[in-house]
Amino acid sequence: VPGNEEVKRAVERYVATLGDDRAASIAELFAEDAVFEDPVGGDVRRGREAIRAFYESALGNQSVSSELITLRVSGGEAAFHFRLEVGGRIRIDIIDVMRFDDAGAITSMKAYWSPEDIVAL
Amino acid sequence: VPGNEEVKRAVERYVATLGDDRAASIAELFAEDAVFEDPVGGDVRRGREAIRAFYESALGNQSVSSELITLRVSGGEAAFHFRLEVGGRIRIDIIDVMRFDDAGAITSMKAYWSPEDIVAL
Numbered sequence: 357v358p359g360n361e362e363v364k365r366a367v368e369r370y371v372a373t374l375g376d377d378r379a380a381s382i383a384e385l386f387a388e389d390a391v392f393e394d395p396v397g398g399d400v401r402r403g404r405e406a407i408r409a410f411y412e413s414a415l416g417n418q419s420v421s422s423e424l425i426t427l428r429v430s431g432g433e434a435a436f437h438f439r440l441e442v443g444g445r446i447r448i449d450i451i452d453v454m455r456f457d458d459a460g461a462i463t464s465m466k467a468y469w470s471p472e473d474i475v476a477l
Numbered sequence: 478v479p480g481n482e483e484v485k486r487a488v489e490r491y492v493a494t495l496g497d498d499r500a501a502s503i504a505e506l507f508a509e510d511a512v513f514e515d516p517v518g519g520d521v522r523r524g525r526e527a528i529r530a531f532y533e534s535a536l537g538n539q540s541v542s543s544e545l546i547t548l549r550v551s552g553g554e555a556a557f558h559f560r561l562e563v564g565g566r567i568r569i570d571i572i573d574v575m576r577f578d579d580a581g582a583i584t585s586m587k588a589y590w591s592p593e594d595i596v597a598l
Contacts, residue, residue: 357518360591397478397552426547426558428572428589431518435572435589437547437558451549451556453574453589468549468556468574470481 357432358456366460367427367434374440375422379415383408387461394467418443425449432456447475478553479577487581488548488555495561496543500536504529508582515588539564546570553577568596 358366366385373382383404386392392401394410401410420442427436434454441447451468479487487506494503504525507513513522515531522531541563548557555575562568572589 360593393552395551396554426570426572428570428591428594430516430589430591431514433517433589435556435574437572449547449549451547451558451572453556468551468554470549470551472481473549 358458358460359432360429362460363429363432363434363456364427366456366462367429367436367454368424369460370454370462371422371424371436371438374415375420379408379411382411385462386465387457387463390462391464394465395469396466415442441477445477447477448473479579479581480553481550483581484550484553484555484577485548487577487583488550488557488575489545490581491575491583492543492545492557492559495536495559496541500529500532503532506583507586508578508584511583512585515586516590517587536563562598566598568598569594 370385373385386404386407388404390404390407392407392410401407420440423439425437425439427434435451437449437451439447439449448469453466454462455464457463491506494506507525507528509525511525511528513528513531522528541561544560546558546560548555556572558570558572560568560570569590574587575583576585578584
């Protein structure tokens with residue numbers, strides 16, 4: 357289990373990378389065999405390549421800005437509320453839950469949101 | 478899997494019950510065989526009686542006020558940020574993740590917080 361400070365840095369890196377980089381860079385933050393569910397209740401994706409494809413499809417070439425709002429770290433896991441603005445058109449506030457390996461790579465992610473949480477800008 | 482509205486009502490009931498009622502009433506919101514981890518990384522408790530004992534120990538006869546701040550519902554699960562004030566002495570913001578049965582009873586809860594999140598009032 358990684359320490360709280362390691363987990364905080366990993367979450368901050370994830371949120372910052374959402375905001376300024378593309379799918380391949382985001383996927384690099386995940387462990388090779390990571391498990392990924394976004395949104396919870398949807399398909400469960402496994403592995404870095406499936407995760408890269410998800411972000412490529414979700415974000416494409418749109419501008420993205422991101423902001424970490426509330427982060428809680430507990431027992432080597434993280435739960436955090438963050439805000440995404442995509443393409444200058446929509447905003448969504450999401451609560452993510454993540455686990456990490458000892459190197460700080462994300463081993464699992466669950467994203468809690470539903471279509472009604474999408475706000476048009 | 479319960480619907481989003483059912484899950485929202487169940488979370489609102491939980492947060493309201495934290496604020497105005499005692500351990501037995503809170504425990505009634507959980508399924509008989511619920512799994513409970515508060516904080517994540519601590520002991521995993523199983524069953525309504527163990528959950529009742531947890532709240533009895535954590536809250537006792539202290540005054541408690543609670544406020545739901547951000548709720549996300551996805552795939553029949555909930556993740557939410559809420560604020561507790563206990564005994565007029567401390568405040569803590571927690572992110573909880575819950576699952577539910579079809580009747581809206583809580584079947585699992587994981588609470589994300591660490592001692593550094595406790596604020597003296």
